[in-house]
Amino acid sequence: MKHCFIMLDYPALAAVSAVVREGSFERAADALGITPSAVSQRVRGLEERLGTVLVVRAQPCEPTETGRALCAHFDQVRLLEADLAPHLTPQLRKGEAPLTLKVAVNSDSLTTWFPDAAALFVESSGTLLDLIVDDEAHTADRLRSGEVAAVITSDPEPIQGCSTIELGALRYRACASPDFFARHFAGGVDSRSLAAAPTLRYDRRDAVQARWAAEFHAVKLSAPTHWVPSTQGFLDFTARGIGWGMHPEPLALPHIASGRLKELPPGEALEVSLYWTVTRLQAGALRALTDAVRKASGAVLQKPRHQRSASL
Missing domain, CATH: 3.40.190.10 (Periplasmic binding protein-like II)
Known part of the structure; x- marks a missing residue:
């Protein structure tokens, strides 16, 4: 079987990578220090040579499967080339972008x-x-x-x-503000209180609260939910009594010690x-x-x- 090896045009590949990374031809041009038309010419030239589309022109620009593979290859080449830097003369290294x-x-x-x-x-x-x-x-x-x-x-x-x-393992503690705890868990943490007490989740893929409820209380969590896509925001929302949530132990422990946060039941750390x-x-x-x-x-x-x- 014969194998066909294609010598890649690395300035053109750098243009593809910049467009994908920056999201547009204009921002890629700023990053590379050339004009948007030059970026477009390099990308289009490589696409014509390879016979396939590499970048989907959208807002933002996205790589095709082949484009993504070439960008990954370019990143790996840059990593390996960085190890050569100490052996190159200043003239050869002039103008080289930081890794x-x-x-x-x-x-x-x-x-x-x-x-x-x-x-x-x-x-x-x-x-x-x-x-x-x-x-x-x-x-x-x-x-x-x-x-x-x-x-x-x-x-x-x-x-x-x-x-x-x-x-x-990063440990998580189930916490609420003292006021929230008094309002929702005065009678204990059980299936009824967990179903009614508003909880916090980072995003739709965040399953930490559900894992804790299932592991420690055999409860399938289906409580009213606030969506807070920020670790610090999560902490602040909890301290303000908006909902309960799972917090990384390194962040939670100082607030538990100060009384700003209260563990639902102490000692139930999820790993x-x-x-x-x-x-x-x-x-x-x-x-x-x-x-x-x-x-x-x-x-x-x-x-x-x-x-x-x-x-x-």
Whole structure:
């Protein structure tokens, strides 16, 4: 069988990547320092050469399946090229854009321990981060599609070409304001009170409240719901007595200690195991970020229950 190898036009591929990343030809032109017509010519020329559409012209522009694959390839090439930088002369490195690493992370990690990992990584590497926030149960899909190079995920399933490292468990506490608790749970936390008391959810894919109710109270949660797509907003809404919700333990404990929040029943902490899944590309930036993630998560996340049980 004969294989046909196509030499890619990397300036054109950079244009495709910029259009997809920025969402429009105009913003891609600003990012690349060229005119929108030049961006359009490069994208159209590569599409004609490959015989397929790479970018869907919409608001915002979206990649086709082939376009997404080529953007992922371009990002990987950029990661590998970054390791060559110390060996290049200043003339060859002149005008080179800073390396940016794309990572998908869940909101609660982003608000608790991940900033420490980012600080360690940026300080040691000088690399920029492009973070995509998504539910921890769905971030792995971003890696499977090639959109990002690494993810924080609750999905332990292996992904082809990637390594998965178990980081630990992020604990969540069910909390309400003291006034809300007095209004809705004075008679106890049971199926009746949980069905009537308004709850908070981050978005339609947020199942943490439902998991807690099922695991600790054998209740299928169907309470009135406020939708609050912000970890800090979640905390503020709870403290103002708008609803009850599940909060990451590192954020909740100081407020519980001060009396600003009250646990529904104390001691019923729900654990969400988190994993670091990263492409096996042998790039220095990925190794540095992995080291930073392991160090920062180890200082905050708990050892999962199955590990604690095995050590007894």
